[in-house]
């Protein structure tokens with residue numbers, strides 16, 4: 001259902017504060033219909049290569065095997081997978097998030113409230129729930145993996161998660177992750193708003209995150225009416241949605257809805273993501289366990305950069321992630337070329353996120369690459385007439401630190417360490433953070449992306 005009139009009517013039928021918010025954005029002419037994507041892409045001069053600035057929806061986007069799951073089966077999957085996944089992952093990837101008045105919520109534990117959400121699925125429980133349940137589902141993952149084309153150069157693929165949204169639950173403004181996410185609606189009806197990741201939109205969102213992080217005042221996130229190029233549409237049962245990296249989004253469940261989502265991050269996604277570091281840094285500050293998330297992120301940056309530049313000769317799978325190397329003059333147009341060419345423009349942002357130990361690790365990663373690279377010229381220096389470095393073994397690191405790296409700033413920084421519950425710090429050795437790196441869709445999908 002994609003025309004503005006129909007979307008508006010469906011929102012009106014819900015008749016809640018949340019639906020009024022969406023309706024007001026339509027009435028203020030802040031949003032276009034799904035079919036206006038192409039026109040908006042031209043209007044905001046989003047490059048042809050960014051044609052995925054907007055999501056694509058439709059049955060073709062959904063894994064085929066997900067089309068035949070009944071609501072009753074879904075409920076059974078939830079009741080079976082949720083406890084099993086909890087045993088496997090602990091609380092790490094299972095979320096029960098509640099909205100509404102905290103005083104009303106205190107009587108029921110989050111788990112019980114989450115179970116109540118699941119029981120509303122079959123219609124046997126008429127009570128309204130306000131608890132969103134999210135968990136990794138092995139059953140849905142098995143079903144999805146049969147119908148999804150995973151690109152060849154995937155750095156990381158996440159296990160399929162199941163999300164159950166109670167009726168009239170709003171998922172507030174947020175950015176989609178650095179990869180491509182496919183979300184299929186298995187049951188229910190969801191209104192989605194998407195904005196493309198234009199520079200202006202990213203700046204507004206980053207500022208909103210920064211302001212929100214100061215004292216967790218939710219009104220600081222009310223910036224939807226300032227964003228440009230938004231579209232709104234309804235996702236109906238069986239529809240898949242392919243969401244490109246860093247799209248801004250808000251959604252509202254018009255009835256109890258179940259979504260199966262998975263995402264993957266390619267090498268290209270990783271390189272593009274390096275332009276979004278200030279936004280990510282701001283976002284980590286809004287998260288309760290932001291420090292842990294950022295430390296994991298820092299660790300993954302070091303791991304993937306090392307693999308992309310230097311490979312890992314002793315692990316065949318990991319070594320396959322090494323970007324093909326030719327000669328310094330043949331770099332333009334290659335992935336390695338684009339990584340090298342953006343480095344000097346993003347290094348300050350990256351340095352500002354990393355702790356002192358990570359700085360040293362980063363210097364070593366680049367030293368290894370630059371010393372091994374053919375010729376006597378530095379591959380990071382753009383200038384054609386750049387001087388030869390005669391003794392690369394001895395001098396390259398100093399050159400990198402001087403020309404291509406940033407000073408450690410005097411701010412609180414997060415190394416790629418894990419902060420324990422009682423505040424002890426456990427260091428995780430660089431390069432071994434993520435136990436498995438999936439390059440093959442047939443592999444065990446327990447490599448988890450948070």
Ligand SMILES: [Zn+2]
Pocket residue numbers: 378379380381399403404
């Ligand atoms: Zn250089």
